[in-house]
Amino acid sequence: IGILTNIPTPYRKAMWEAYSTIEKVTFDVYYCSPIESDRKWQVASASGVSEHYLDGFTLGRSFHLNLSILKFFKRHDLWLIGGYSMPTAQILILLCKFQKIPYVIMFDGISPQKLKAKEKPVLFQWKRFLVRNCLAWLGNGTVGREYAKKLGLSEEKLYNQYLTVDVEHFQRMTTDKEKIRTSFRAKWCIDSSSYVILYVGRLIESKGVQDLLEAYRQICEGETKQIELLIVGHGSYEEVLKQKAKGLTGVHFIGHVEYENIHEAYLASDLLVLPSYDDPWGLVINEAFACNLKSITTTSSGVHLDFHEDANVYKAGDVKKLIELIIDNIYIANQEKIDKTIVSPKWNFEKSKESLISIIRKYHACN
Incomplete structure (x- = not known):
């Protein structure tokens, strides 16, 4: 062949x-x-x-x-x-x-x-x-x-x-989750008690990271709980995003991370968000599932049809709904529905x- x-x-x-x-x-x-x-x-x-x-x-x-x-x-x-x-x-x-x-x-x-x-x-x-x-x-x-x-x-x-992705590799790494989580957060000056929202992927406009930044800004304005945002990746829209993040505390741009180390970002986080406007699939969702990490994505990502219940899916660009979903996940509202999204299918x-x-x-x- x-x-x-x-x-x-x-x-x-x-x-x-x-x-x-x-x-x-x-x-x-x-x-x-x-x-x-x-x-x-x-x-x-x-x-x-x-x-x-x-x-x-x-x-x-x-x-x-x-x-x-x-x-x-x-x-x-x-x-x-x-x-x-x-x-x-x-x-x-x-x-x-x-x-x-x-x-x-x-x-x-x-x-x-x-x-x-x-x-x-x-x-x-x-x-x-x-x-x-x-x-x-x-x-x-x-x-x-x-x-x-x-x-x-x-x-x-x-x-x-x-x-x-190599599901077995990611699952093996979860056995040292607490050690990896503590080490990674210390390396990037992330508070051990913070609720960490994660984005992994290319930094281009169609990935919708600008919406995630806006949602983060609005959530931080009204929240007392300590929240931080971890952005992993690189791309042509990176400088624009960094400008949009100016004035926001707790936003970490850490650039490209090699595949053999990317599990560290998932294990150090509490929620993955893939806010894409146009995504043929979205393998970061596969990675999150393998690490037993909850995730939110849009109806514009191919992966959502096979991996998500409606509880953690929204229409791309709807920042208000994204905020609602993030807050639901932070406070474990609607626990039964949210739990369904971390049961990985046989993929x-x-x-x-x-x-x-x-x-x-x-x-x-x-x-």
Whole structure:
């Protein structure tokens, strides 16, 4: 099996390693680029698979064109192709179509607000053409399944990717929660008695961190309980956010944190907020669940359809509702509903592996 994806990522590394344990199957992973401009990950090589970096070039953040894929596409019995937006992915899909090589579309998600939105007719028909005749659609969650149906794929082609993080790693770290929590708070001068609200992710406008800052400002004006806000990440909107935070006490911008240490931020916090306006999924919610941390997100994040009860979901931009939800969580109001949001569903690499095994069986049945 050949796998085409954009760049190495921490969560994909663990996924490839899970896939590599499938019997009588070998994997070659082809990356279009070592990194993208808005990422700072340092990812070790995945074990159990062969990894290759394709020659080519990138325009902007993620417009990858790697004509060197022409050298490799005939080497594999089956291809897993990471979406269809990259030029390299489109080229590989066309090659598979013309050479009758079975291919699977890996689809990470789409903001729920786009599921019913009208798309540009020519672009939409091009997408439908690219996915038509795929052996299977390995889409993530409810949003992945529903968008596949919108593109015209039949139910029997749809499999859940269960895109996730290394859940077992995060859960192992929780055994030292109090020690990690104390150490992390001391390092960043966070009071041991404070209620800490956490944001993790890129600092770009569409992530909605400006709404979280405004909610924090209003809550602090009327609260006697000590609250602090921890913002982890980097991005083009960072300086704007820092300007908005001027005059607010207890706001900590700590920049990029490597994946192997990110659990410390979750374990030191009491609530995660993902206030996105447009998020295909939102893997930070997976990370929070793995750390048994409560979370709030918006109806614009793909993850909420599979991970959240209505108790901790609001419409993006509704700062008043966000304030209400944060206060509910601070004072454990509506405890029964809130507790439901920290019971993680079976969303792990083993489930993803099971989906791929089913697709491989389908491949053998067709060949």
